[in-house]
Amino acid sequence: MNQLLQAVGFGLATASVVALAAVAVSLQVSVTNFFNFAFGDFMSLGAYVAWTASQAGVNFVLSVLIGGAAVGVLGVLANFLVFRPFMRRGVRPVTLLIVGVGLAFIIQNALILIWTPSPRRFSLNLGNALHIGPFLLTPGDLIMIGASAALLLLLHLMLTYTKFGKAIRATSNNIDLAQSCGIDSDRVISLTWFIAGLLTALAGVGLVLQESTLSPTTGFSELFIIFGAVILGGIGRPYGAMLGALIVGVLTEVAGAYVNAAYKTSIAFGVVILLLLFRPQGLIKARGLIR
């Protein structure tokens, strides 16, 4: 029982990272309606930029923000230079998937060219793990959980109350109608890519801090965990993605504790696939919209 609860605690820490990335993916899918396979490498890039900045002596928080901003800008550029021309032409969704994979490999190998393939150490030493109730969590985990929750709350407030948030929701609901109501959907989509890039980079840093190492494939190998969370939560529903992340995160760690840590990701994938067979629409019924 104790072991289970501890695993759940680790799961919460994992979920807090997955949730950030999954919400980012979900937000982007909701306005552009395709899965961007390059998000995993967006995560790696964010972590590399943050690592480089902090190696150069920049304050940690500031270097994380630099990483976030860099990936946010990359997201906007990727949309402008790569995805938008395809979407304008109205290609099949499958083509966009392939383009995303192409972009993923370009970024991943560019990381190798810039930072070499050898893993880097990137960790914060904030002291020993603490017992909090039944859970055993490091201060880093606690900060990550707190930061993730705060960011998601902020995003929620933005989507619900700001004009821009409403514009995102309108665009995801019906892009043509949104345009004809005077919403500049190009701008909304660009900003969505920026926010998605920013959140993804933060998730990347969180992931790397949890694993203490950083390599060019770090993000890509996490990508399908994130997609799993998004699909479980119902595609294009950021709140569902949070729930999906919680399930996937806890599942991964519990499986790791009971079976074999080497198989934890596989088991999470297996369960996600099985769940999808019985509920193809996701746990919360997807309507392709943010409610």
Next chain:
Amino acid sequence: MLFFLTDLLVLGCINSIMVVGLNLQYGYSGLLNFAFYIYVAIGAYLAAVTTMGPATIPGITYALGWTLPWWAGLIIGGLVAAIFGAFVFLLTVRRLRSDYLAIVTVAVAFIMWNLIDTYQPLFDGDTGLFNVPQITGNASSTEGYSAVMLVLSAACLALFVWTSRRIFRSPFGRLLRSTREDEEVTSAFGRVTWRPQIAVFTIGSFLAGIAGGLLIFYISAWTPSAFLPLESFILLAALIVGGSGNYWGALLGAFVLIEALAEIARYVPSFGNGANVGALRAVVIGVVLILMLRYRPEGIIPERWLKWYRTRRPAPEPAGASALAGGTASDAGAPSDAGVITEDRLPAATVAEVAGVTDATAPAPGKQADAPGQVLVDIRNVAYSYGGVRAVADCSFGISRGTVTGLIGPNGAGKSTLVELLSGRLTPQSGEILLDGRSIGRQRPAGMSRLGVARTFQTARVLARLPVIENVMIAAPGQRGEGPLAALFWQRGWRDQEAALREEATELLGWLGLSSHLDSPAGSLSGGQRRLMEIARALMAHPRLLLMDEPTAGVFPETSRLIARRVREIAATGVTVLLIAHNMAFLSSVADDVVVMAEGRVLTRGPLAEVREHKDVIAAYLGAAAGESRVPRVPSAGGGE
């Protein structure tokens, strides 16, 4: 030097087999498998452990060790990869939206990779397998062995190119292409779309397994680091750059993108880190792929470049149709030689079919002697709601055989919903529909098609990348050679049928004035031409009941008049037609009878002239008050759209 060449060619042939296999999945049928290389790995591992002896060296563990001859290992590898492919397909595609397939294939591949890499007793975990026996029994020199392997892999490649060529030209290949372009249209013409897809997915996986076996016999070692996601991606890039959907593009891509680039990479001086050259190559491939997709999405050799696509014999055009072809071809433009529509007949072949002289597989229209007056379709108290919106409410009417019935009513009257119910795309929530006195129950579109119902769509739907003639041929019922086995091994069974279908489709298209467009991709047709093509496609199915949802919407008046004449002639052969239309001029020239719907119910029915004067109809169109206060004019017969 010679060894350099044979080595290059062996690897080129093996990679080509992989790309040909991927082409069957993605190019022919649009199934995106992002983890193709996992099937290669399965084939390689199985070929290795079945041909190697039992593990004896301490610290090295692997399963089986059967010491089988190489060919048995090769085939077992292919078969296991094929079975695994079929399993993954069944797991995902039948249940999930098709764009999930790409994601699920990767997830399944990850699980497999994880298992192979971690679980030692299977294939010795991350150390991998070494010293796999050569097919010549470890006796030959490196040069001699690469020559032997060249013969073997080239023979396999030739066999698989032949296979994919045969599939491409067969009814099976056409069915795959059609499913790739539009699943809904394909099932509306009686096909169950997942069956050809699973067949081709399995065949593609088999090719992957064979390629893996050849590769491991050649290089004699295999580790989990040999099948990372990058490998699958390079194969996909090779296919897209070469040109997917045809067999030459796959070969070209494999040699140009994989082999040539690998050779070039050898001459790039290594700079900085040792991994840089490989990384640079991957970046180049990624950039080339995106640029190709952007500026030449069909690849270097586009699918339609295959000479075979062209209809060889110029179609004998009926005198009237050829004059007409000019008119309809430019139907968006000037009103050309308008009045010269001659009274040419429905092509003889089709008339014969429609009149009941059909082969056994067709749904024998008119066998029961379609005497006019007899009821073919009987709609009884049918209702359907979308969520809370009641689109069709307690609707009842019958349609007599061989008549043209118009369905009119204001927007939201439930006309299109009724057509969807008749086509099987929707199922009545209450009430029933009788066809020939028998309830159609809960038939899906494919089932309705087999009962003899064909349709056109509200917005014309074409299989955009296929030539017009294939768009029409696909609809013929009961084709032989639509299964993989018949397609591959029983060409005699479908060769003559293909010629007959081609001829019939050519005649039908000529009759509808599309003779000069037989080989153009259907996506290049204008709106009016698409409508005409849809009629040809529906007739190709030899229907008893033809459903037409707004056949003249957005169509040039001249084409609209042609459609009217053709619909009359179709009805004259005994086919029953139900059409939705808003154009009163068109309706008055085709419809025997008009059913007026409003708010999901039948308001009235009768000849158009009578119906137009009906008080309720005017009220329904113009609102209740309008009946008195304004001039009660339903759009007049001369009006048009």
